Amino acid sequence: MATGELTRADVDPSTLEVGAVVTNSGRVSAAKMYEPHAPSLPFTPVQLASLDEAVTLASRTTGLDYSVYIGELGPDVREKAEELHASTTRPAHAVLIAVSPGERVVEVVTGEESRRRIADRGAKLAVMSMVASFKEGDLAGGLVSGLRMLTDQAGSAPKQR
Secondary structure (H helix, E strand, C coil), rough: CCCCCHHHHCCHHCCCCCCCCCCCCCCCEECCCCCCCCCCCCCCHHHHHHHHHHHHHHHHHHHEEEEEEECCCCCCHHHHHHHHCCCCCHHHHEEEEEEEECCCCCEEEEEHHHHCCHHHHHHHHHHHHHHHHCCCCCCCCCHHHHHHHHHHCCCCCCCCC
């Protein structure tokens, strides 16, 4: 017998939890209900829906491709944000909002076309608005607000000829 093992005589069956038995080898086997652990996401389902709606509306309204990245950006924040922006489908028409809550950093990267329609000053104002919300602990609300400001700055999509 291995050290620490109980013999059948060491376990009183009346003290076992429901679903537990003493096996022939003397070990206790217990059936437990599976309880999945909820992933620790920064957003609730309602916040995710709101954020998705804001990204979709911004893209439809302006004709630009908006995306949001949340995560670590590393030591060279701007370089990483530009790398993420370059990996989008249409970088020239893309607007990336990169947020690293742990590093307390926000970057907005625009492509050639989106830069013509969103002035640096407008992007800075959107970042300031987002940061104000982030300081209050409202990550989703800050992103939605920033997306709306960038959308207003970019204006409607140009008419196709």
